[in-house]
Amino acid sequence: MIHDITWKIHPEMTVYKNRVKKRPSFTQSASFEENGVYETDISMNLHTGTHIDFPLHTLKDGETSKDHSLEPLIGPSHVFDLTHLKTKISKEDIEHLAIEKNDFVLFKTKNSYDETFNYDFIYVDKEAAAYLKERGVRGVGIDALGIERAQEGHPTHDILLGAGIIILEGAALADIEEGPYELWCLPLRIEDVEALPVRAVLKTY
Numbered sequence: 001m002i003h004d005i006t007w008k009i010h011p012e013m014t015v016y017k018n019r020v021k022k023r024p025s026f027t028q029s030a031s032f033e034e035n036g037v038y039e040t041d042i043s044m045n046l047h048t049g050t051h052i053d054f055p056l057h058t059l060k061d062g063e064t065s066k067d068h069s070l071e072p073l074i075g076p077s078h079v080f081d082l083t084h085l086k087t088k089i090s091k092e093d094i095e096h097l098a099i100e101k102n103d104f105v106l107f108k109t110k111n112s113y114d115e116t117f118n119y120d121f122i123y124v125d126k127e128a129a130a131y132l133k134e135r136g137v138r139g140v141g142i143d144a145l146g147i148e149r150a151q152e153g154h155p156t157h158d159i160l161l162g163a164g165i166i167i168l169e170g171a172a173l174a175d176i177e178e179g180p181y182e183l184w185c186l187p188l189r190i191e192d193v194e195a196l197p198v199r200a201v202l203k204t205y
């Protein structure tokens with residue numbers, strides 16, 4: 001069975017901190033009357049909805065989508081249910097979890113049930129990020145538009161991106177049960193940028 005964990009992209013969707021300039025805009029650029037066909041232009045930030053971050057997002061001179069391998073974006077993944085957490089994901093909250101080396105971990109939190117942007121979204125704190133790096137995961141995903149907030153600088157991004165770990169933000173996990181899956185997370189092939197929208201699905205084994 002295939003579970004789509006991708007947000008729908010549309011002009012009224014939830015965007016980071018409700019910033020108007022982060023809203024995607026759709027403009028009809030060709031019409032049957034004038035052009036004989038129908039076409040749409042879309043303008044949006046690359047961190048819209050479900051997307052992955054590359055190192056350049058927070059690390060100066062960091063790697064971009066240029067020549068990025070699809071290898072880490074397809075393969076074993078594990079969804080962990082952390083919906084009981086109230087403010088953030090700390091090391092103590094994940095130490096007991098069966099996180100395997102090379103896993104792509106996805107954290108399902110109460111964020112999945114937010115219908116509008118929640119300024120107090122659950123995030124991954126820097127100690128948890130360091131622990132995930134130590135475990136040797138290949139990716140970390142969360143069900144908020146950001147993987148961190150309320151930390152001076154952006155240490156969670158820096159730790160994960162600095163270690164070549166993929167960050168997946170905006171995963172739609174409300175209907176997903178805890179357990180192992182096969183992840184297919186395919187980004188648009190836009191060259192040399194710091195983030196890319198993805199179509200992400202989980203396949204039940």
Ligand SMILES: [Zn+2]
Nearest residue numbers: 047053169195
């Ligand atoms: Zn991002």
